[in-house]
Amino acid sequence: MNRLLLAATFLFLSLTAHSQTIVLTGNVLHGKEPVPYVNIGIKKKGIGTAATIYGTFTLQLQQSSLTDTLTFSAVGFNELAVPVKTIVDGKLSEFALTEKTTSLREVVVKSKTAKIKKFGTTIRHPFIYGTSQAQNANDISEMAKLIKLNDKPSDILSVTL
Template sequence: MKYSLPLFFLLLSLCCQAQPIRLAGQVLAKESGSGLPYVNIGILEKNIGTASDEQGRFALDLPREHQQETLTFSAVGYEELSVPVAELRSMQPLVIKLQEKEMQLQEVVVRSRKLRVRRLGVTGRLSVVWGQPEQKEGHDIYEFANFINVKGRETELLSAHFYLTSSKLDSALFRINLYKDRGGFPGERLVEKSIVQRLSAKEGWVSINLESFSVYTDDNFFLGIEYLPAANTDKFAVTLGGTLGGTSYSRKSSLGAWEKFSGVSLSGYVTVQQ
């Protein structure tokens, strides 16, 4: 019996060490004080993260081995902010305020030649090919992306198209992201505009009108679709169509590492005017 008490304390100590660090708070716009929805929150490139809800609230269970890391908060149209986990743990209440970015007007190119409407990306699909991330824990986003080659032409984006299906939901919330090409992977955002829409999850193609966002580019870019699951919703309730051949990209978490996979492609394309 003399060994029971020390053993009990040892087991209690090991149990406490295994418990994750709970971070729960809210992300606000610094100027207005309003909650910022769908902020990507995570440890860069580590596939550990979450996203804020419609009121900017978030909760993240962080494994203790990452207590010396830095958590990054990234929202479209706002300056990215990185804060050490140790500092976040000491904040009561935990409130993060993001500064709005100073936007530069995009240059509009006027051309005299007749323009053509084209479809760039993967326009086909195969009924046996579907896209879902492998990781299956936590309430977080997942995202797929396709490389879009504009061939150096001045390009206006008109719309984006994806193939979706769900056996559990009639509709779901998605964010369409446009990324610059950074060494063959999605990099910085091409435009600082939040393109969040609720899309039908009944099997078929969905379209997102991009004309109101006035996106022009002559550089190759990546077209991404980011699933924003609602609270208490299965992260894997929606799948995306695909096809054989080509290359696509995915990430399993907010601000996580992008993975490149070959042999299958996401069914996603843009219509453009060139």
């Protein structure tokens, strides 16, 4: 007897829950063209869906969502917000999105010519000239000057030794 009563209760609850469900179906368009993959939902409620590649969608809502607003959003389009009650009462099935335009500032591209600079000793200076002597005949003797380029990418055009 308890099982029969429990089964009847579940059947009654499922019928009333089903009767409180609102099913919204429709197409999202831009002009006459469908807009694919539009996000459709009620903000801050975690309720929503996405349109198909053909712009069609189906969304099931509870009766309590009649006071909420359904939002349609897609990249490149202005967001569309329509109250759920307006959709149900007007039996709306087509939702038109408008294109979002963004004005950009003008960008000017200028080419920069490379500057040619001479580094190192550019005049004869007695400090640079001289002889280097090794203490031992088998030692190697060198003279050098360190040239810093300030971590800038550089090309060597010529070298005089």
